[in-house]
Structures are given as structure tokens and as C-alpha cells.
Amino acid sequence: MTATGTPMLRRRALLAAGTGLALAAPAAHAQAYPDRPLTILVPFATGGYNDRLARAMAPFVQKHIGQPVTVMNRPGGGTVLGNTFFLQQPDDGYMVMVHSAGPYIPVSILTRNARYKADDFWMINLPSRDLTLMACATGKPTQSVDEVVASLKRDPRSLSVGLQPASADLINFALFCQAHGIDRSAVRVVTYDGGGPARNAVAGGHVDVGLVGGEGFLPIKDRIRPLLMFTDAKDSEYPDTPILTDHARAAGFEPQFVEGSQRGFVTSKRFVDAQPERYRILLQAIERATKDPECVTTLGGQQLATTWYGPEASNRAYLATAALMERYADLLRSR
Amino acid sequence: MIDTVAFGSAVAMLAGSLDAWLWVVPGLLIGLVFGALPGISVSMAMALVLPATLYMEFLPAIIFLTSVYTGAGFGGSIPAVLINIPGTSSAVATTFDGYPMARAGKHNEALGAALFASCIGVLISYMILLVLVQPLAEVVLRIGPYEMAAIGIWGMVLLGSIGGSSVSKGMFAAGLGILFGTVGMNTAGYMRGDMGIPWLLDGIPTIPAMVGLLAASQLFALVNAKFIVEAEGDRGISLRRILAGGAMVLKNPVTLLRGTAIGVFVGAVPGIGSSIANLLSYGETRRTSADAETFGTGNVKGVIAAESANSSSEGGSMATMLALGIPGGGATAILLAAFAMHNVIGGPRFMEQSRDVVYAIILSNFAQAAVLVVVGTIFVYGASTIVRLPLRYLIPSVLVVSTMGAFAMEGSIAGPITLYVFAVLGWLLSRYGFPVAAVVVGLLLGRLIETEMLRAWQLAGGDLWRVLDYPWALGILGLMVLSLALSLRRDLAKRRALRAAASPG
Amino acid sequence: MTQGEARRQVAWAELGFVTAIAAGVLAFVVEARGVSRDPQNLLLLQPTAWLVLGLWAVLAAGCVTRRVDPAAPRESRADLARVIGMVAAFGLFILGLEEVGYDVAILVFVLVGLIIGGERHPAALILFPPIFTLAVIHGFRLLIPYPFPTSVL
Numbered sequence: 005m006t007a008t009g010t011p012m013l014r015r016r017a018l019l020a021a022g023t024g025l026a027l028a029a030p031a032a033h034a035q036a037y038p039d040r041p042l043t044i045l046v047p048f049a050t051g052g053y054n055d056r057l058a059r060a061m062a063p064f065v066q067k068h069i070g071q072p073v074t075v076m077n078r079p080g081g082g083t084v085l086g087n088t089f090f091l092q093q094p095d096d097g098y099m100v101m102v103h104s105a106g107p108y109i110p111v112s113i114l115t116r117n118a119r120y121k122a123d124d125f126w127m128i129n130l131p132s133r134d135l136t137l138m139a140c141a142t143g144k145p146t147q148s149v150d151e152v153v154a155s156l157k158r159d160p161r162s163l164s165v166g167l168q169p170a171s172a173d174l175i176n177f178a179l180f181c182q183a184h185g186i187d188r189s190a191v192r193v194v195t196y197d198g199g200g201p202a203r204n205a206v207a208g209g210h211v212d213v214g215l216v217g218g219e220g221f222l223p224i225k226d227r228i229r230p231l232l233m234f235t236d237a238k239d240s241e242y243p244d245t246p247i248l249t250d251h252a253r254a255a256g257f258e259p260q261f262v263e264g265s266q267r268g269f270v271t272s273k274r275f276v277d278a279q280p281e282r283y284r285i286l287l288q289a290i291e292r293a294t295k296d297p298e299c300v301t302t303l304g305g306q307q308l309a310t311t312w313y314g315p316e317a318s319n320r321a322y323l324a325t326a327a328l329m330e331r332y333a334d335l336l337r338s339r
Numbered sequence: 340m341i342d343t344v345a346f347g348s349a350v351a352m353l354a355g356s357l358d359a360w361l362w363v364v365p366g367l368l369i370g371l372v373f374g375a376l377p378g379i380s381v382s383m384a385m386a387l388v389l390p391a392t393l394y395m396e397f398l399p400a401i402i403f404l405t406s407v408y409t410g411a412g413f414g415g416s417i418p419a420v421l422i423n424i425p426g427t428s429s430a431v432a433t434t435f436d437g438y439p440m441a442r443a444g445k446h447n448e449a450l451g452a453a454l455f456a457s458c459i460g461v462l463i464s465y466m467i468l469l470v471l472v473q474p475l476a477e478v479v480l481r482i483g484p485y486e487m488a489a490i491g492i493w494g495m496v497l498l499g500s501i502g503g504s505s506v507s508k509g510m511f512a513a514g515l516g517i518l519f520g521t522v523g524m525n526t527a528g529y530m531r532g533d534m535g536i537p538w539l540l541d542g543i544p545t546i547p548a549m550v551g552l553l554a555a556s557q558l559f560a561l562v563n564a565k566f567i568v569e570a571e572g573d574r575g576i577s578l579r580r581i582l583a584g585g586a587m588v589l590k591n592p593v594t595l596l597r598g599t600a601i602g603v604f605v606g607a608v609p610g611i612g613s614s615i616a617n618l619l620s621y622g623e624t625r626r627t628s629a630d631a632e633t634f635g636t637g638n639v640k641g642v643i644a645a646e647s648a649n650s651s652s653e654g655g656s657m658a659t660m661l662a663l664g665i666p667g668g669g670a671t672a673i674l675l676a677a678f679a680m681h682n683v684i685g686g687p688r689f690m691e692q693s694r695d696v697v698y699a700i701i702l703s704n705f706a707q708a709a710v711l712v713v714v715g716t717i718f719v720y721g722a723s724t725i726v727r728l729p730l731r732y733l734i735p736s737v738l739v740v741s742t743m744g745a746f747a748m749e750g751s752i753a754g755p756i757t758l759y760v761f762a763v764l765g766w767l768l769s770r771y772g773f774p775v776a777a778v779v780v781g782l783l784l785g786r787l788i789e790t791e792m793l794r795a796w797q798l799a800g801g802d803l804w805r806v807l808d809y810p811w812a813l814g815i816l817g818l819m820v821l822s823l824a825l826s827l828r829r830d831l832a833k834r835r836a837l838r839a840a841a842s843p844g
Numbered sequence: 845m846t847q848g849e850a851r852r853q854v855a856w857a858e859l860g861f862v863t864a865i866a867a868g869v870l871a872f873v874v875e876a877r878g879v880s881r882d883p884q885n886l887l888l889l890q891p892t893a894w895l896v897l898g899l900w901a902v903l904a905a906g907c908v909t910r911r912v913d914p915a916a917p918r919e920s921r922a923d924l925a926r927v928i929g930m931v932a933a934f935g936l937f938i939l940g941l942e943e944v945g946y947d948v949a950i951l952v953f954v955l956v957g958l959i960i961g962g963e964r965h966p967a968a969l970i971l972f973p974p975i976f977t978l979a980v981i982h983g984f985r986l987l988i989p990y991p992f993p994t995s996v997l
Contacts, residue, residue, distance in 0.1 A: 049382075049669060049672070050382060050386045050669060050672060050673055050676065051382075051666055051669065051672025051673050051675060051676050052672070055676065056676050056679055059389070059390075059676065059680070060680070074989065075989075076750070076989050076990065077386075077989075078749065078750060078751075079749075080537075080538060080540070080541045080749065081537050081538065081540040081541055082524075082540070084537050084540065085537055085538055085749075085751075088537060089751070115528065116524075116530070116540060118537075161800050164797070164798050164800075169526075169527055169528035170528055192797060192798060192799075192800040193797060194484075194794050194797040194798055195526050195527045195528065195793075195794070195797065196526065196794075197524075197526045197790075200609070200665070200666070201609070203665075204480065204609050204665055205483070207480060207663070207665075208480040208481050208482075208483060209481065209483075210483035210484060210794075210798070211798070222684075223663075223664030223665075223684055223685060223686035224663055224664055224665065224686060224687070226687050226688070227663070227687070305682035306679040306680065306682060307679070307684065373987070376987070379987060379988070383988070386989075387987070387989075505906075507899050507902045507903055507906075508903065510895070510899055511862075511896060511899040511900070511903060514892050514893075514895050514896040514899065515865065515869070515896060517888065517892045518869060518872060518889065518892055518893060518896065521888060521889045521892075522872075525884075525885070527884040527885070529876075529879055529880055529882070529884065529885040530879065531872070531875055531876035531879045531885065531889070532872050532875060532876065555934070558930075559927055559930055559931055559934075560927070562923075562926050562927045562930045562960065562961065563919075563923045563926060563927070729961075730961065731957075731958055731960075731961025731962055731963050732958065732961070732963075732972065734930070734957060734961060735953060735954045735956075735957025735958060735961070736954065736976060738934055738937075738953075738957070739937075739950050739953065739954060739976070739980055740980065742937070742938065742941070743946075743980060743984045743988075746941075746988075746990070746992060747984065747987070747988040747990065750988070750989070750990025750991075751990075752941065752942055755938045755941060756938060758938070759934060759935055759938045762931075762934065763931060763935075766927075766931065767861055771857075771858045771861055771862070785888070785892075788888060789887065789888040789889070792887055792888055793884060793887055793888075796883065796884070796887060797884070801883070
């Protein structure tokens with residue numbers, strides 16, 4: 005049965021190999037690493053932000069590291085499967101992850117009994133930062149976040165709220181309720197296993213209000229009414245949406261929130277310690293690829309982030325999220 | 340509702356870019372091969388060809404990818420008919436009558452019927468899409484937890500006790516299937532039944548479990564047989580009989596249209612639609628047929644119902660993707676990724692600004708459906724040689740390919756282990772007269788029903804009377820009760836008539 | 845045909861199978877209740893489990909009071925042995941995949957499968973397994989992105 009498909013596939017494989025070799029040529033000055041293709045591991049299914057980022061970045065990393073780069077998806081268990089698999093690989097630098105490291109890694113440790121620790125992972129660069137957005141469908145009567153607060157204060161059962169269990173969004177909602185003195189356990193919280201289903205539920209009006217990462221809402225921006233952004237600075241994509249710091253000041257409480265997804269290139273701490281020279285080469289290639297003007301335009305056109313924060317700032321942001329998650333672990337677990 | 344100016348420019352666009360058409364046949368073939376291999380899913384096939392489309396223009400790239408999509412949609416039905424392996428979860432209902440037909444030597448007719456039902460299903464669903472893309476997307480988006488739970492329960496009631504030697508065995512098997520569907524972490528975050536195994540957190544891997552239950556167990560039972568088709572004279576492969584199977588589709592227009600309608604609306608619901616649409620269509624066809632008792636023993640209407648529903652899901656999920664930018668499943672997620680790679684963002688704005696491109700995509704799918712009739716017939720002709728292979732070769736070969744397919748799902752040994760456990764379970768179940776298909780239906784629908792019921796419960800805040808706020812869900816449940824009452828009355832009348840006929844003798 | 849010819853016989857094998865499954869279901873529901881008794885955990889699971897356990901009682905009673913027709917055809921021991929041989933061979937194959945490599949496991953399993961199926965022609969036994977193994981390994985290397993361990997190929 006395979007016979008009919010192979011000529012086409014083989015041609016494609018040759019094509020891919022050909023481009024790989026052609027690109028490998030300029031960087032061929034003798035060095036031991038890397039001498040074979042690299043793999044980008046994405047612990048999510050195809051089609052999501054991380055997958056798109058990995059696939060868009062792959063040709064540019066390939067160009068700057070001099071070896072073909074392929075993308076492999078290993079979804080499941082809220083990234084536990086991908087993370088565990090990654091840590092089982094040899095520390096040779098031939099596999100790197102593109103991951104929503106914060107909050108997925110710490111959350112998987114806190115809620116899914118994962119056996120690794122947050123600092124087993126090392127951030128190379130986390131260009132994409134997603135923020136929790138509170139929104140409702142355009143057809144809903146709710147016009148502003150103040151109406152949401154008033155309604156929930158009057159009767160916590162008056163609105164249904166859609167969100168993902170064990171997520172930054174849930175923590176933000178819990179903190180929001182705490183600050184306003186709303187009894188969260190009485191609110192009708194509807195749980196969704198993934199940002200996509202949660203957004204569909206908001207856009208379709210299945211829930212009155214939803215809290216999900218704002219970036220994923222962009223394609224269906226016209227169908228939702230953004231109510232509140234959990235951040236301390238105005239977002240360029242949602243310039244007119246109120247932000248938490250202003251909202252908190254007006255309501256007279258201390259603004260507290262956690263960042264949504266922090267996505268980008270991730271490797272293991274073990275590799276960085278064991279192979280400093282290889283790590284330097286990998287880091288350099290990813291940095292050059294990220295700053296490559298062609299990469300910046302290409303990814304920009306696909307609404308993918310290419311900001312270079314570097315390992316220091318990225319690890320700091322990631323570990324801060326991990327610490328916050330741990331602090332609010334009870335909020336994640338208690339229902 | 341058709342924008343004629345845009346329509347005209349779409350036609351011009353398609354006529355002008357002849358190279359786009361070159362990709363239809365290879366795309367369909369790749370889709371057919373991948374779809375026919377158990378375990379290799381549509382989205383995996385599309386992910387594999389995705390890098391190649393980077394070097395193409397936008398329109399050829401999308402036509403290529405949608406051709407793979409269309410081809411794979413039908414490809415899954417080939418192993419479903421020939422060796423009882425549903426290539427994808429949306430081909431489960433195809434096995435119920437397709438495989439019995441093949442064993443009776445009617446593999447030509449079964450595959451022909453499946454092919455024509457698929458092609459016509461795709462065609463009709465895209466026609467609906469052409470006229471109603473926006474309203475269709477709106478309807479689909481509004482189907483919420485209450486409605487979905489009602490649809491799932493309906494499917495379960497219709498199919499819960501298919502086959503098996505007694506009602507209690509049927510219900511036992513269905514209940515067991517539902518329990519399998521609840522293993523792992525549920526949508527509210529509770530983990531149970533995972534036995535500490537990380538990959539069970541997402542639940543039992545559906546495709547390997549299904550292939551194990553339906554196919555591998557069947558292969559064990561065939562160890563002492565010589566060929567899939569017992570009678571030597573029936574093992575022929577005949578174009579005439581494939582086409583005769585196609586003609587059967589045209590003779591059952593009601594089944595076809597019902598399947599298509601269910602496929603377009605239920606199949607389009609993001610995430611879960613297509614695997615339930617084929618079951619629902621099959622169940623409804625069986626319930627309304629006068630010859631309901633012949634379903635499961637090789638009734639061609641079962642094949643038509645399943646295939647028209649699963650192929651028309653494609654058009655439905657394209658609607659939500661094009662009009663809303665929401666991917667309904669893996670395949671449309673990859674299409675959106677391909678859009679993004681060409682700097683096109685799907686969604687409402689794309690619909691407004693590039694209506695001609697949308698029309699071109701839809702029109703090219705008409706062509707794909709037509710080409711699939713020819714390519715599919717040739718492919719089916721070749722694939723049917725399986726029935727001529729002696730089982731002593733076929734059994735180990737198919738078991739190996741299924742194992743590799745189970746591995747390919749996640750790239751870990753989890754798939755093969757699941758396959759084996761469920762193969763042994765399926766073999767034992769069928770040995771003692773339990774309907775294996777009911778376990779599969781339970782497994783597929785159990786997770787869906789739990790998820791949606793749970794959300795409905797959460798929306799209601801634990802207050803059951805809130806269901807009164809959801810007229811559509813009530814309507815579906817009302818229809819279900821009504822139709823069940825009607826068929827119960829019919830059954831009773833039939834039994835009375837039988838008794839009356841038997842007593843004087 | 846009188847009633848006396850069909851004699852009562854407990855269907856031990858079936859009874860054991862149904863009971864084993866019921867025990868698994870009971871263990872599952874006990875474990876799930878241990879996780880949480882919140883309806884959000886047990887909404888569908890618990891009622892279904894009780895239903896299945898209730899049906900177990902019905903089925904078990906059926907197994908005990910079964911009447912068997914001695915005239916019904918019975919499968920021969922040799923036939924059953926072949927089926928069990930195939931089930932066991934497939935199990936060893938799955939276990940062996942990661943141990944001895946996918947290539948060796950496939951080769952051996954196909955060979956054993958052919959022998960169980962009754963193929964005795966030496967040429968077929970020597971040629972088919974290696975050719976099939978080659979085709980599967982190379983075919984799937986092309987098709988799937990994941991690496992799988994092999995010993996020779």
C-alpha cells in the first residue's frame with residue numbers, strides 16, 4: 005500500500021536533504037558539534053503557538069548552526085510526557101525544546117506529580133509572553149469589568165466563568181476574587197482542557213465570562229469583548245483594554261497577578277553544566293537566528309515573537325513564575 | 340449569499356494557476372495511503388507534507404493540503420472494510436457493516452459504496468459551505484456543553500447495545516467502554532485510574548485501543564481460517580462491482596443526505612465532532628430502517644451512513660476554520676499553520692478581504708471530490724488484493740503494521756502496549772459473546788459525555804433545572820425520547836405479530 | 845429433542861473472565877472515590893461503575909445456571925492452542941520491541957506468525973520475513989518523525 009506514496013515522499017525527502025546540505029556548507033569549518041541534524045521538541049500538538057514558533061524558527065536555526073533542524077511533537081499530560089522524554093535524552097545538545105515553560109513546567113510539577121524540578125530546565129530565550137485576558141462574547145450584556153465585579157459581588161452564582169484548571173488564568177481569577185472579596189467557591193467555574201476550547205466557549209457564549217491567554221484570541225478578536233488584561237503595562241494588541249494595575253488602583257487593592265505563557269527555547273540545566281562549549285554554540289546560533297532580519301520579518305508576518313531577552317532575563321522570568329506558582333499552589337489545588 | 344464578483348475572480352484564479360491542479364492527485368494519493376495505514380492520522384500526514392508547502396505559492400499549497408485532507412478522509416475506510424481496522428476514529432461505524440460485507444465476499448460493493456458516499460458527502464458539504472459558510476460557522480460555534488452532552492447521550496443510547504448475545508452483555512460492554520473513557524485526568528482536573536503511568540493522564544490512547552479491540556482481536560480469532568473471504572469464487576476484484584456499490588449509494592438518497600446533514604453540523608463541532616458524527620448517523624439509520632436487525636451483518640446502508648457523515652465533517656470543520664479562524668481538529672490546525680506560514684491569518688477578516696480565495700478553496704474541493712472518485716476507484720482496486728492474501732501472511736503483517744501505527748501516534752511504546760492489552764481484552768470479550776463494538780462506542784463517547792456533562796453541571800452550578808434554559812438540548816433529548824418510544828412501539832408490534840404467527844402452529 | 849439432553853454446566857472460564865473485569869471496575873471506582881468524592885469527579889464514573897457491577901451479578905448468575913447443548917460444535921484443542929500461541933507471540937513481540945530492537949522483533953514475530961498460521965514452505969519462511977521487515981522499517985522511517993530503536997537496520 006505504501007508503494008504509491010513513496011516516489012512523492014522520497015522526492016520531498018531529497019529536497020529537504022538538499023536544502024539542508026546547501027545551507028550546511030558555509031558553516032562547515034571543522035567543529036565536532038554539531039555534526040548531525042538537530043531536533044526541536046514541542047511538547048504540544050501540531051498547530052498551536054509553540055508548534056508554529058518552532059516550525060517558523062527551524063530554517064533560521066538551521067542556517068546559523070549549519071545542520072538540518074527538524075520539529076518533533078510529543079504532546080500529552082499537560083507537557084509532562086514531553087518534559088520527561090526530553091530529560092531522558094543524552095545531554096549532547098542535539099535536542100532543544102520550544103515550550104511554554106512558564107507556567108507549564110511548574111504547574112505540571114505542582115498538579116500532576118511530575119518527577120522533575122523547575123530548575124532542571126534552562127531557558128535560552130523566551131520571546132513570547134502571553135497575558136491572561138478576561139473577555140466575554142460580543143453578544144453578552146456585560147460591558148465592563150466593573151459590571152462583572154458588581155454582579156459577582158451581588159451573587160457569585162450570577163455569572164459562569166470559563167477557564168483552564170491548573171493554569172495561570174485560574175490563579176489570576178483566584179487573586180482577583182480574593183481582592184474583591186468574592187466567594188470563589190460559589191462562582192460557577194466551567195473548566196476547559198486547553199486554551200482553544202476555552203476560547204471557543206467564550207466566543208460561542210457558552211460561558212458568560214472567560215479568562216484565557218490573550219494572544220490566541222487575536223484571530224477571533226471581533227467576536228469577543230476584552231474586559232481586563234492581567235498586566236501592569238498596556239498591551240499593543242489590546243490598546244483599549246483596561247489593565248489590572250489601573251483596575252486595582254481604582255478599586256483600592258494591591259495588584260497581584262501571574263504572567264500567562266512564557267514561550268521560547270528551553271534546554272536542560274544538566275546539558276548546560278556538562279557541555280558548556282556546545283551550549284555556547286547552540287546559544288549563539290539561536291541568538292543569531294532570532295536576530296536575523298529575515299527571521300524577524302518572516303515571524304512578524306505570522307504574529308510570532310522574536311524579541312531577544314537572552315538566558316539571564318529569561319531564566320529570571322521563568323523562575324519568578326515558578327516561585328509565584330508555588331506560592332499560589334493551594335489556589336491551584338483547592339477547588 | 341454568494342458574492343458573484345468574488346466568485347468570478349475565484350474561477351479566474353483557479354483557471355489561471357494550472358500548477359495548483361498538479362497537486363490534487365499526489366495530495367489525494369498521499370492522503371489515501373496515510374489514511375489507510377492504521378494509526379497514522381490525517382493530521383500526521385498533513386504535518387509531514389507541511390514543510391514541502393513552504394516553497395509553494397499560497398493557493399497550490401492550500402489545495403495540496405486540502406487534497407491530503409480529502410484523501411485521508413476516505414483512506415480510513417479501506418482498512419475498516421477489509422480488515423476491520425478503523426484507520427481513524429471517524430471510520431469506526433464503517434467497520435460495523437463494511438467488514439461483515441467483506442467477509443461475505445462483498446468487499447467490492449462495500450468499498451464502492453464507501454467511496455461514492457464519501458465523494459458525494461464531501462461535495463454536498465462544500466456546496467453547503469459555499470452558500471452558508473458564515474451561518475454554518477455561527478451555528479456550530481453555538482453548540483455548547485448541554486447540546487453536545489445531549490448528542491453524546493443520544494449516540495450512546497442508539498449504539499449502546501449493538502450486537503452481542505444478550506442485552507445484559509451489551510450493556511456490560513458499553514458500561515465498560517464508558518469507564519475506559521473516563522480513565523485519566525478529567526476536564527475538572529481530577530486524576531483517577533492512571534495507575535501512576537504518565538501517559539494515562541490524557542486517558543487511554545483511543546486509536547491503539549480501538550484498533551486492538553476491533554481488529555487485532557478479530558485477527559486472533561481468524562488464526563484458524565485461510566482467507567478473509569471464505570468462498571474462493573468471491574475473492575475477485577471487479578470494477579463493475581465497485582461501481583455497483585457506488586450505485587447503491589444513489590439508491591439510498593435519504594441515508595446519504597441524513598448522514599451528510601449530521602456530518603456537516605455535528606461533525607463540524609470543534610475537537611470532537613467527526614468521531615461522533617459517523618456513529619450518530621449510523622445509529623439513526625439503523626433505528627429508522629425497516630431492516631434494523633440486519634445492521635451489523637453487512638447492510639450497505641450502514642456503510643453509506645457512516646461514510647457520508649465522516650466525509651462531510653470535512654466541509655463543516657472548514658467552515659469554522661475559514662469563517663472564525665478556529666481549528667476544529669488537528670487537520671484544520673495544520674491548515675491554519677500553513678495559512679500562517681504564507682502570512683495569511685484565517686478568520687473573519689480573511690473571509691471579508693479575500694472572499695475570492697475562500698471561494699477558490701471551496702471550488703477546488705469540488706474538483707477534489709470529483710477526482711477522488713477516479714483516484715479512489717483505482718486505489719480501492721489495488722487495495723482489495725488484500726482479500727486474496729492468505730491469512731497466515733496477512734495476520735502477522737497486519738499486526739506488525741498496526742503496532743507500528745500505534746507507535747507512530749505518540750512515538751512511544753505506550754501505543755503498542757495499549758494495542759496489545761486491548762487486543763487480548765477484545766479477543767476474550769468476543770469469545771464470550773460480548774459486543775466489542777459497544778466497548779469502542781463507549782470508549783469514544785464516554786470521554787465526550789463526561790466532559791460535556793461535567794461542563795453542563797458546572798454551568799448549572801449543580802442545579803439540574805438549569806437545563807430548562809437550553810431549549811436546543813431539551814429539543815434533542817425530547818426527539819431522542821420520542822424516537823425511542825416510536826421504535827419501541829414498533830418492536831413490540833413486531834413481536835406481537837410474531838407471536839400471533841407462531842401460536843396457531 | 846427433549847430438555848434433558850441439555851445439561852447444566854457452570855461456564856467457569858466465562859465466569860472467571862466476567863468476575864476479573866468486575867473486580868477491575870470495583871478497584872477503579874474505589875480508587876476514584878479515594879481521589880475525591882466531589883461530583884465533578886464521580887458524575888459519570890460512579891453510576892456507570894455501579895451499573896456494570898450490577899450487571900456482573902446478572903451475568904455471573906447466568907454463567908452458573910447455563911444449560912449447554914452437548915451437540916453444539918466445540919473448537920478443537922489444537923485450534924485453541926494456535927490462537928493462544930498467536931496471542932502469546934504477539935505479546936512477546938510487543939515486549940521485545942524496545943529490548944531487541946524493532947527490526948529483530950518484527951523479523952522473529954513474522955516468522956513465528958507464519959509457522960503458527962501453518963506455512964511450511966522453507967523458501968517462504970526464509971524470504972518473506974526479512975523482505976517484509978525491511979519494507980516496514982524503511983517505510984515507517986520515511987513516514988513518522990519519531991526514531992525507533994533497531995539492532996541491525
